[in-house]
Amino acid sequence: MKGIFITVEGPDGAGKTSVINELAPLLKQQLTSPLLLTREPGGIPIAESIRRVILDPKNIEMDERTEALLYAAARRQHLVQKVIPALEDGQLVLCDRFVDSSLAYQGAGRKIGVDQVATINDFATEGLVPDLTLYLDIDSDTGLERIKRGRHASQINRLDVESSVFHQRVRHAYLRLAEENPQRIVTIDARNPIETVTKSCYNVIQNKYPNLFI
Numbered sequence: 001m002k003g004i005f006i007t008v009e010g011p012d013g014a015g016k017t018s019v020i021n022e023l024a025p026l027l028k029q030q031l032t033s034p035l036l037l038t039r040e041p042g043g044i045p046i047a048e049s050i051r052r053v054i055l056d057p058k059n060i061e062m063d064e065r066t067e068a069l070l071y072a073a074a075r076r077q078h079l080v081q082k083v084i085p086a087l088e089d090g091q092l093v094l095c096d097r098f099v100d101s102s103l104a105y106q107g108a109g110r111k112i113g114v115d116q117v118a119t120i121n122d123f124a125t126e127g128l129v130p131d132l133t134l135y136l137d138i139d140s141d142t143g144l145e146r147i148k149r150g151r152h153a154s155q156i157n158r159l160d161v162e163s164s165v166f167h168q169r170v171r172h173a174y175l176r177l178a179e180e181n182p183q184r185i186v187t188i189d190a191r192n193p194i195e196t197v198t199k200s201c202y203n204v205i206q207n208k209y210p211n212l213f214i
C-alpha cells in the first residue's frame with residue numbers, strides 16, 4: 001500500500017486526543033500527501049453499532065472475551081471501510097488508538113492475556129501493523145488526575161473508574177510492547193506540556209518520513 005499508517009497510543013489522560021488536535025493542522029500545512037484523521041469506530045455505522053453493544057450499561061453480563069472479540073470486529077470494519085482504502089489512495093492515516101490498546105486494556109488490564117488478544121486481532125487485521133506508533137507514556141496517577149480535572153463527575157465513564165491497579169497493568173503492558181517493538185513504537189514522555197509532546201510527535205514523523213514533507 002502506498003500510504004503510511006500511524007497510530008497514537010497510551011493510557012487514558014496521556015493526551016492522545018489533545019496532541020492529535022494540535023498535530024493535525026501542523027501536518028496539513030507541511031505534508032505533500034492528504035491526511036486522514038480517524039479513531040475507532042471512525043464513523044463507520046457497523047462499527048458504531050458494535051461499539052454501542054460494548055458500551056451499553058444494560059449489558060452487565062458482557063464476558064471479557066466477548067468484549068475483546070467485539071472490539072476486534074469493530075476494528076476490522078473500520079480498517080476495511082476506511083483505513084485500507086485511504087492507505088491504497090496514498091494518504092497518511094493518523095489513528096487515535098488501535099490494536100495495542102486492546103493488547104494493553106483487554107490483554108493486560110482485564111487479564112485475558114496479551115498473546116490471546118493478539119491472536120484474535122491478527123485475524124481481524126490480517127496482520128496489518130502500523131508503520132509507526134507514537135506511544136504517549138504517562139504514569140497512572142497523572143493520567144487519571146488529568147481526566148478527573150478535565151471532566152464533570154457526570155462524564156466519568158466505566159473505564160475511568162477502574163482501579164488504579166488496572167491502569168498500572170495497562171501502562172506496564174504498553175511499556176513492554178514498546179520494548180519489544182523498538183522499530184515500530186516510539187515512546188514519548190507525555191508528562192511534558194502539550195506543545196512539547198506535539199513537537200516531539202511531529203519530529204518523529206518528520207525524521208522517519210522526510211520525503212512526505214514540503
Ligand SMILES: Nc1ncnc2c1ncn2[C@@H]1O[C@H](COP(=O)(O)OP(=O)(O)O)[C@@H](O)[C@H]1O
Pocket residue numbers: 010011012013014015016017018019146147149150151190191192193194195197
Ligand atoms: N501534556 C499535557 N499536560 C497537561 N494536561 C494535559 C496534557 N495533555 C492533555 N492534557 C489534559 O488531560 C486531559 C485528557 O487529555 P486527552 O487528550 O483527552 O487524553 P487521552 O485522549 O489520551 O485520553 C484533558 O483535559 C487535556 O486537556
Ligand SMILES: [Mg+2]
Pocket residue numbers: 016017018
Ligand atoms: Mg482520547
